[in-house]
Amino acid sequence: NLPEQVDVYEVGPRDGLQNELRTLPTRDKARLIEALIAAGEKRIEVTSFVSPKWIPQLADAEELLRLVGRREGVTFSALVPNLKGLTRAKEAGLEEAAVFISASEAHSKKNINKTIAEAVAEARQTTEAALKAGLRVRGYLSTVWGCPYEGDVPVSRVVEISRALLDGGIYQLSLGDTIGVGTPRQTDTLLNALLEYVPVEKLALHLHDTRGTALANALVGLQLGVKTFDASIGGLGGCPYAPGAAGNLATEDLVYMLHGMGVKTGIQLDKLVEAGMVAQELIGRKLAGKFLQAALGE
Ligand code: HMG
Numbered sequence: 001n002l003p004e005q006v007d008v009y010e011v012g013p014r015d016g017l018q019n020e021l022r023t024l025p026t027r028d029k030a031r032l033i034e035a036l037i038a039a040g041e042k043r044i045e046v047t048s049f050v051s052p053k054w055i056p057q058l059a060d061a062e063e064l065l066r067l068v069g070r071r072e073g074v075t076f077s078a079l080v081p082n083l084k085g086l087t088r089a090k091e092a093g094l095e096e097a098a099v100f101i102s103a104s105e106a107h108s109k110k111n112i113n114k115t116i117a118e119a120v121a122e123a124r125q126t127t128e129a130a131l132k133a134g135l136r137v138r139g140y141l142s143t144v145w146g147c148p149y150e151g152d153v154p155v156s157r158v159v160e161i162s163r164a165l166l167d168g169g170i171y172q173l174s175l176g177d178t179i180g181v182g183t184p185r186q187t188d189t190l191l192n193a194l195l196e197y198v199p200v201e202k203l204a205l206h207l208h209d210t211r212g213t214a215l216a217n218a219l220v221g222l223q224l225g226v227k228t229f230d231a232s233i234g235g236l237g238g239c240p241y242a243p244g245a246a247g248n249l250a251t252e253d254l255v256y257m258l259h260g261m262g263v264k265t266g267i268q269l270d271k272l273v274e275a276g277m278v279a280q281e282l283i284g285r286k287l288a289g290k291f292l293q294a295a296l297g298e
């Protein structure tokens, strides 16, 4: 019993580009975003309003939003870590903010310089202020399947933090396999534990494909009724504060599987390949996405 239609939430311009050593010029980022829109993508995380000292690759957030403007039927979102980020995001006209915290203490410290408790409080404060300002707010929970510093992360802790974030008013919680260590039975256990408290519509999966298990984990989620999947064009991505984090599940790989199973996405796969070619040209190397390489090899 699969969903008829799912939402693909594109994170390539944010999760992908934050992890590239070279900072792309703003106009190149805008060109990539245009290619994603041309493929029919409707939800795109375009940048981050984080500290430019921490993520210099995305220091041009304001300028990028000015360049891409607003698009009928397309929602641009961006990471917003705190009130300072929210002030910048509001001034730039952002419609959707994404707050983000971690399920492991060590990753939380490395990524945002806060304990989990401090991070939950700050995310809820940012969420409340963003909602008041009329933005939609999404949330991320990282290291749900495992932490690069601490290893296993207890499911009970994931459930507890997820509920605290959702109680703060986010419309959706995206569960991050930050370093791509998850396997399908673990995904099944985790989702079933969460589904005791959280309606499935509120959950999204954000899977990195470090060990090749992202699509298998996505399939488990799909079978349990999850209807939003994060993915990045060509499989770009990673977290600079999580060593070993590789790219996200490639958008084309996800869309290929979904369409093959009769699940609609509203995205045109051939145009997605064109967007993947743009990404490769701008980044200057072959990307990891399997469908992309197969399509280009034909
Ligand atoms: P901090 O150094 O502890 O911050 O960083 P602070 O509050 O002490 O402020 C220090 C300076 O930063 C001050 O400036 C602030 O004004 C400035 P100064 O007085 O020194 O000139 N500052 C800011 N500037 C611009 N925009 C802001 C901002 N906030 C403070 N928003 C902070 C704390 C959270 C800011 C920092 O740690 C940070 O920006 N971290 C972000 C790291 C990041 O973006 N990581 C990658 C994204 S998460 C991810 O990839 C996982 C995900 O994909 C899901 C998954 O895969 O699991 C989402």
Ligand code: MG
Residues within 6 Å of the ligand: 015, 176, 178, 206, 208, 237, 238, 239
């Ligand atoms: Mg990520």
